[in-house]
Amino acid sequence: MYIPGEALLPHKQYHLEQALKIRALFEKVTAGEGISAEWRQEESELPNISQNVIKSAHAADLVILGQANEDKDDANIREVAGDVLMECGRPVLLVPYSGTFAEIGYHILVGWNGSWESARAVFDALPFLKSVNQVHLHWAALVQPDSEEKIILGADLAATLADMM
Incomplete structure (x- = not known):
């Protein structure tokens, strides 16, 4: 229309x-x-700005995004954080849309799926990871039954990070 x-x-x-x-x-x-x-x-001609943010994120040390308000923001805004997290290959600080926080960045969640993007983001985030109180590792991997491709699971990453920190 x-x-x-x-x-x-x-x-x-x-x-x-x-x-x-x-x-x-x-x-x-x-x-x-x-x-x-x-x-x-930037201005976007499209309602979903994820790809614009991802392109800018490629040159950043740290991407800081605000979390969408699920009750008020439209679907295009709600999709940005997930899209950027999964596709930018950079460390992302996601700021909650509500609440008050005296400190940020001392408890980190690392998302891992074995892809090169997640490997790049995790190892680029090492300076941040080394300076925090807690690192939580969350991993997900889609394993194809007939695939011979080795997927590096989170336990392997956890052991590697423990040795580096």
């Missing part, structure tokens, strides 16, 4: 205003921390 661009202007304006507020907060917080941080803001 064709929707004239003028009909979308209020929607676009609202999101641009929200982005300005978030950017100001991002710059305020990162400026005083002595870290290298970059704000990226």
Whole structure:
């Protein structure tokens, strides 16, 4: 269905205003921390922005994403975190949409499926993993009964990480 661009202007304006507020907060917080941080803001022609985020994530040391509010956000927003987690191959910090947290980053969940993307993300995250209190490893692997491909299960990764930390 064709929707004239003028009909979308209020929607676009609202999101641009929200982005300005978030950017100001991002710059305020990162400026005083002595870290290298970059704000990226893009417009997408498609409602699902996952691929735009994934492309930007490829050049990042750490991707920080907000969790979608399952009750309020549309399906396109709800899909972004999962898409990015599974496809970007980079460490991702997922910030919950609700709650107050005095500290972040001291309990890490590592997702592992034996793919090169998860291997890359885990080993690129080693500096973070070495500085935390707890690392939880969650793994899932689809094993084809007739496949001879060896899948590196989570127990192997856990042993490797334990030796490195």
